Amino acid sequence: MKKEKTDRRIQRTRQLLSNALIELIEEQKYETITVQHIIDRANLGRSTFYSHYQSKEDLLYRGLDDIIHSLIWDVERSPKNDQENGIRQPLLSTAPLFRDIQEQRRLYRAILGGNGIELVRKKIHHHISVHIQEQIAQLLPVDHRCIASPAVIAYHMAGTLLTLLTWWLDNNRPYKPETMNEIFQELVMPGVWSVLKTTNAQR
Amino acid sequence: MKKEKTDRRIQRTRQLLSNALIELIEEQKYETITVQHIIDRANLGRSTFYSHYQSKEDLLYRGLDDIIHSLIWDVERSPKNDQENGIRQPLLSTAPLFRDIQEQRRLYRAILGGNGIELVRKKIHHHISVHIQEQIAQLLPVDHRCIASPAVIAYHMAGTLLTLLTWWLDNNRPYKPETMNEIFQELVMPGVWSVLKTTNAQR
DNA sequence: AATTTTGATGAACATGGTATTCATTAATGA
């Protein structure tokens, strides 16, 4: 009568496959990993893999779901926690993000470093970008027009965040997470505020 | 006695392979292109391909060499041509870049758009980044220390340029090349100047 | 504890791409 998949074997198998993939991701470039490698590492049969997942990407998405969402969450609980900047709200609070990533650097470097996984980068970039765009929308009067649309600005900010993260992870994190947060704020925000203030009318 | 490969057949074959690859790149995602596709399109035998190139990537690098270098050249002939900004030199002149890319949007979208070719992105990113870092070095007094190293700043600037390019190409270029140049300058440069001026001593 | 349901398994298979070899053919430059 139970439709729920509470069967221990299912849990066990999926866990094994997930772990195998994460292990492999930390060892080699994602693109070079094959289903063969994964099942070898997990010690499972080929048919077992395909009875749970459609493809490598399917496993990737479902296996990394938690991790991805915790990252996005770090950014989206912005900016209430972080009031130290005083006058202006930060628009995007990145301090917790850099801290959490520091904690699990090995995995995150494999995912977001220069040899990371494009699929995941894009997913995260998109989420963050959408979030920022909403923040900007709330901030601006409805008839406000800048030279650059909120869409570009948001895309730019999310892109910058990921670029800095990649650099940080690839260069053995030469700055503390707190410093990275400062660098992000100081490098990016002046331009953003400047553009948000410049209406088309003014030009 | 001629070591030069002036044999017309060689020229012809390589041209055919190059063209085939570029055609395919404009049609489908690079990763899905196989050597099989390339030789089918070029109407050449399998062994012919391998007698010229080691792999798909080999052909990619050599085939796109000219294109990549013209892009990098656009950025590196900076900033002498573009004096309209008056007081400050632009550090990075992007106007010609956006213009040239507009000219060949189809190809560049295939390469630098969201579904573009990571290998090429990285190569371009690296070249531009190195160039900017040199520019910054020339600008700063030797003992100057910022919160952020010239290396991060350069990496950030190059990253932003590519991010904006990607956005522009993926969204059917809603702004003119000149406007994109302005957006880049106004979004990025305030933060960069702000960080370059903030010495560690001051904090 | 017995029974039924469900997942795991491995072998087999068809498919399709890779990268190399080699003997033959054709175009090229001198």
Place this chain on the structure above:
DNA sequence: TCATTAATGAATACCATGTTCATCAAAATT
């Protein structure tokens, strides 16, 4: 014209994919 050199395609060994199926083992249900 002719020696050289490239193109060719057929053959080959290899490996990964994705699917099927009959069998086995471990769950859940009774």
